[in-house]
Ligand code: ADP
Ligand code: NG1
């Protein structure tokens with residue numbers, strides 16, 4: 049795994065998307081691109097909202113990607129354009145400090161996250177000038193990680209444009225840089241998306257472990273396929289506080305559990321750290337949650353009293369910028385989801401490894417439990433997603449669950465191979481064709497996915 053992102057020689061004229069992008073680039077900038085970068089989206093099969101708690105997740109990269117065409121020049125400027133007219137052109141001087149406005153998460157700020165992260169990690173004083181056209185096929189704000197694909201794409205573009213540093217850029221190191229730099233836009237994610245974007249390999253899902261970051265192959269059962277369906281409701285994670293509210297609730301639950309067990313809570317930020325410190329099993333952690341955290345929401349006052357901290361310390365140390373307004377915290381439910389989901393991920397991996405005769409049944413059951421936990425304990429689903437998951441199960445899926453952060457976006461379903469055609473038609477009829485808006489989006493919203501490789505640089509033959 050200690051390797052650089054792939055560099056692939058490509059015949060542009062044999063790839064329609066690349067050819068169209070090259071054409072757009074030439075019309076826009078009057079020169080030809082000198083290289084391209086492709087960064088895939090991902091679907092998380094199981095392990096939702098636990099990466100930022102320190103637990104392993106199980107995603108695979110998908111065919112949909114962010115593709116950028118790039119030329120490097122001495123203009124002293126970074127010029128960005130997009131094939132989609134809703135994303136406007138942007139230009140910034142290479143010598144200016146890169147500013148990212150988290151109160152207004154426009155597309156170019158995601159790109160600049162990747163640029164800034166690489167610049168800081170490698171101490172680049174003056175970036176090379178570059179022109180770049182971005183083309184995306186990942187449905188945005190739908191849980192398939194379009195944001196991180198864009199950030200990772202920009203990170204790799206920046207590395208490649210400042211070629212002298214490419215020698216040092218192992219995939220794991222770049223993934224870690226990109227995971228950190230998406231924080232500039234304000235979402236306090238755990239690194240799953242950027243990790244799979246770089247560490248993915250064709251034909252295999254991955255168990256992504258953190259600290260240290262590594263990706264282990266997970267062989268999915270031959271007899272099933274994974275189908276993605278989008279409920280057609282977008283949820284932008286940086287423009288809302290839903291995501292960070294859950295991060296904050298998990299952080300507070302961490303402190304409360306540590307305190308309950310007589311530990312110095314100031315040392316703990318993630319639920320996994322408490323488990324490690326207590327040398328407990330996930331089952332024991334679930335019992336600890338039952339015993340130590342009450343089901344009723346906690347108030348600020350109660351948390352401050354238990355932890356012995358002031359309201360000011362609470363706001364400054366435990367809340368993020370966009371969660372300062374919170375008054376209630378559901379610690380029991382969030383911690384219960386996290387420890388339960390972490391156990392389901394390990395179970396899923398072990399079923400894939402041992403391949404029992406009823407693999408598909410077992411994996412489907414784990415996916416269904418995951419969805420129920422996301423819906424009822426983590427409260428990150430929405431009526432449209434719940435309806436879609438129900439339709440998928442009725443249409444022949446053995447397991448179906450929301451994927452990504454939720455509150456909209458996609459579900460992933462595991463469907464026995466021989467039932468796929470029937471499944472697609474049944475979901476099409478029941479969820480998409482009955483609504484004109486959904487029907488118009490059906491083609492890019494309902495598709496079979498197979499695991500593809502990670503982010504790569506493409507060079508024209
Ligand atoms: P996701 O679940 O897809 O990661 P996010 O809410 O985290 O959703 O990020 C979505 C944002 O990423 C969009 O609002 C947009 O700013 C950016 N984005 C996604 N796709 C593209 C694209 N093709 N071109 C430019 N920006 C994009
Ligand atoms: P999406 O929904 O793709 O933006 C987010 C986080 C992940 C993870 C999932 C929930 C970022 C960049 N991504 O993914 O780290 O926490 O939600 O499992 O914050």
Ligand code: MG
Nearest residue numbers: 193194195196
């Ligand atoms: Mg995202």
